[in-house]
Amino acid sequence: MPPLLELRNVKMYYGVTNGVVKAVDGVSFVLNKGEAMALVGESGSGKSSLAFTIIRLLPRNVAEFSGEILLHDEELGTVDLAKMSEEELRRKIRWKKISMVFQASMNALNPILKVQDQMVEPLVLHLGLSKQEAIKIAEEALLSVGLAKDVLTRYPFELSGGMKQRVVIAMAIMMKPKLVILDEPTSALDVITQANIMNLLKELKAKFDLSYILITHDIALASEIADKIGVMYAGKIVEIAPSDIFFRKPKHPYSQKLLAAVPSLREEKAIEYIPGDVPSLINPPTGCRFHPRCPYMIKGKCEREEPPRKQVEGSEVACWLY
Ligand SMILES: Nc1ncnc2c1ncn2[C@@H]1O[C@H](COP(=O)(O)OP(=O)(O)OP(=O)(O)O)[C@@H](O)[C@H]1O
Numbered sequence: 504m505p506p507l508l509e510l511r512n513v514k515m516y517y518g519v520t521n522g523v524v525k526a527v528d529g530v531s532f533v534l535n536k537g538e539a540m541a542l543v544g545e546s547g548s549g550k551s552s553l554a555f556t557i558i559r560l561l562p563r564n565v566a567e568f569s570g571e572i573l574l575h576d577e578e579l580g581t582v583d584l585a586k587m588s589e590e591e592l593r594r595k596i597r598w599k600k601i602s603m604v605f606q607a608s609m610n611a612l613n614p615i616l617k618v619q620d621q622m623v624e625p626l627v628l629h630l631g632l633s634k635q636e637a638i639k640i641a642e643e644a645l646l647s648v649g650l651a652k653d654v655l656t657r658y659p660f661e662l663s664g665g666m667k668q669r670v671v672i673a674m675a676i677m678m679k680p681k682l683v684i685l686d687e688p689t690s691a692l693d694v695i696t697q698a699n700i701m702n703l704l705k706e707l708k709a710k711f712d713l714s715y716i717l718i719t720h721d722i723a724l725a726s727e728i729a730d731k732i733g734v735m736y737a738g739k740i741v742e743i744a745p746s747d748i749f750f751r752k753p754k755h756p757y758s759q760k761l762l763a764a765v766p767s768l769r770e771e772k773a774i775e776y777i778p779g780d781v782p783s784l785i786n787p788p789t790g791c792r793f794h795p796r797c798p799y800m801i802k803g804k805c806e807r808e809e810p811p812r813k814q815v816e817g818s819e820v821a822c823w824l825y
Contacts, residue, residue, distance in 0.1 A: 504536070505575040505581070506533040506534055506535045506536070506575060507534055507535060507536045507538075507574070507575060507576075507681055507682060507714050508533070508534040508557070508572070508573070508574055508575075508682060508714070509532075509533045509534075509571070509572075509573040509575070510530055510531050510532050510533075510557070510570065510571070510572055510573075511531050511570055511571040511573070512529050512530075512531055512569075512570040512571070513527055513529070513530045513531070513553075513556060513569070513570035513571070513572060513585070514527060514528055514529055514530075514567055514568065514569045514570055515527040515552060515553075515556040515561065515565060515567070515568050516528075516565070516566045516567040516568075517552075517562070517564050517565060517566060518564045518565070518566035519564065519785070521785060522785040522786070523566045523567065523785065524784045524785055525738045525784045525785075525787060526549040526552035526553075526738055526784055527549050527552050527553050527556050527738055528549075528737075528738035528739055528784075528787075529570075529738075529739060530553060530570075530735075530738075530739065530740055531570075531740070531812075532733060532740060532743055534682070534714055534716065535714070536681065536712065536714060537708070537712045537713070537714060538714050538715075538730045538731065539708060539714065539715040539716075539717060539728050539729050539730050539731075540714075540715070540716050540717070540729060540730065540731050540732070540733055540743075541717045541718075541719060541724075541725030541726075541728070541729035541731075541732050541733070541746075542554075542716060542717065542718045542719075542733045542735055543719060543720060543721075543722055543725050543732060543733070543734055543735070543761065544720065544734055544735035544736055544761070545720060545736075545761075545777070545781050546720060546781065547781045547784075548735040548736050548737060548738070548781055549735055549737070549738040549739075549784070550686075550718045550720075550735050551606060551686055551718060553735070554603065554684045554686055554716065554718055556568070556572070557572055557584070557601065557684065557716070558584075558596075558597060558601055558603050558684060559572075559584055559585075559587070559589075559592050559596075560597075560603075568585070569585070570585060571583050571585055572584040572585045574596070574600060574601070576600060576681065579595060579600070582595075582596075584596060593629070598630075598675075598677075598678045598680060599678045599679075599680060600680050600681055600682065601680055601681070601682045601683075601684065602674075602675040602676070602678065602680040602682075602683050602684070603675065603683070603684040603685075603686065604671055604672060604675045604683065604684070604685045604686060604688050605686055606686040606687045606690070606718075607687075607690070607691060608671045609664060609667035609668045609670070609671050609691065610667075610691065612659040612667055612670065612671070613659065614658060614659045614660040615658060615660070616658070616659075617655070617656060617657065617658055618654055618655050618656070618657055618658070618659065618662075618670055619638070619641065619655040619656060621659075621670075621674075622637075622641040622644075622655065622670070622673070622674055622677070623637040623638055623641050623655075626640060626641070626677075626678075630678075638655070640677050640678075641655060641673070641677060642655065643677070644673035644674070644676055644677035645669075645670070645673050647673065647676065647707065647710070648669040648670075648672050648673045648676075648703060648707070649669060649703060650666060650669050650670070650673065654666070654670065663696075664691060664692050664693075664696060665692060665696035665699060665700065668688065668689070668692060668696075668700055669700070669703065672688070672700075672703065672704070672707070676707060676711065676713070679711065680713075681713065681714060682713070682714045682715070682716070683713055683714075683715055683716075684715075684716045684718070685704070685715055685716070685717045685718065686718045687718060687719055687720075688700060688704070688717070689701065689724065690719075690721075697724070701724065701727050701728060704728060705727075705728055708728070715728070717729060722761060722762060722765050723765055725746075726746060726750055729746050730745065730746060731743065731744060731745050731746055731749070732744060732746055732749040732750075734755060734757060734758045734761065736757050736781075736792060736793055737781060737782050737784060737787050737788075737792040737793070738784055738787065738792075739792060739821070740812070740821075741755045741757055741758070741793065741812075741820070741821050741822070742754060742755040742757075742758045742818060742819065742820045742821070742822075743812075743818070743819045744817065744818035744819065744820075745817060745818075748816070748817045748818055749818065750762070752816070752818075754815055754816075754818050754820040754822065754825065755793075755820050755821070755822050756793065756797045756798060756799050756822065756824070757777075757793045757796075757797070760775065760777045760796075761777070763775040764776060764777060777796060778796055779795060779796040782795070788806070789806055789807065790804070790805050790806045790807045790808050790809055790810075791805045791806075791808075791809060791810050791821070791822065791823065794806050799824055801823055801824075804823050805823055808823070809821075810822050810823045813825065
């Protein structure tokens with residue numbers, strides 16, 4: 504069976520006054536049906552840009568966009584989202600095949616418009632459903648996320664943060680997509696509500712055989728749900744590995760540093776910080792982009808040549824140490 508989604512050498516650069524920001528710079532990976540991949544990495548590494556590239560919601564200042572974004576779908580066959588027209592994406596792909604829970608989206612719900620207006624109207628306006636059909640779909644989606652149907656008649660300001668996040672997740676799953684992209688889905692919530700939302704996401708994944716791309720800089724959260732982990736650094740995926748292998752034996756020095764920076768309640772360990780900052784993506788370092796911050800930098804090699812990603816003991820890693 505082909506994978507659900509396959510990215511091949513995807514690039515997306517933003518044009519800015521002083522050059523181009525190489526936010527997504529040659530990203531390739533596959534995601535299988537029912538699989539959850541967490542994309543981790545520091546702020547500014549390009550995770551959200553990659554998500555918007557996949558669903559093709561790009562701002563006007565895109566300077567370059569290339570590569571293949573192949574969706575293998577039972578109904579549509581294999582389609583390259585990178586080549587689809589905006590009209591086709593709107594009609595066939597967004598929300599029906601791929602949906603997204605945007606960063607901070609629960610706060611983007613209009614507080615003075617009833618939930619019904621925000622869930623049902625788009626189905627009527629964009630997908631041409633009758634109001635009755637749309638209400639039925641919205642009610643079912645609310646039930647699937649553990650909310651009562653009558654939430655439809657409430658205003659967002661009457662709901663708690665956790666309930667609002669459930670509404671946003673209901674919106675993402677209501678058209679029964681195959682893939683949901685979740686951009687920091689629990690970042691504005693307290694830890695207990697976070698755990699409830701993660702449990703809900705697990706349940707929905709199993710019930711609807713969903714695939715997820717979960718964007719987070721919270722590695723502990725990623726370990727909760729992800730079947731595999733992709734580590735992004737300065738516009739590139741430097742390591743991709745099944746979760747069990749990744750957490751037992753991260754291979755890329757950057758992955759090792761990311762894990763060492765996670766505090767643990769169970770064991771006493773000194774938390775390490777990664778020295779330096781994520782580099783500018785306008786003028787990224789030559790060779791391996793992590794070399795200026797890497798403790799294992801091989802002089803004459805790492806700053807000159809870009810390491811290819813290769814298979815190392817069950818992981819794929821782009822590093823000259825291997
Ligand atoms: N519309 C834009 N125009 C120019 N540069 C942008 C634009 N959007 C994002 N960037 C830049 O692209 C780079 C990657 O940003 P992105 O938001 O994708 O990273 P991220 O890993 O998702 O970070 P965070 O975790 O903070 O959301 C950053 O340098 C950012 O400033």
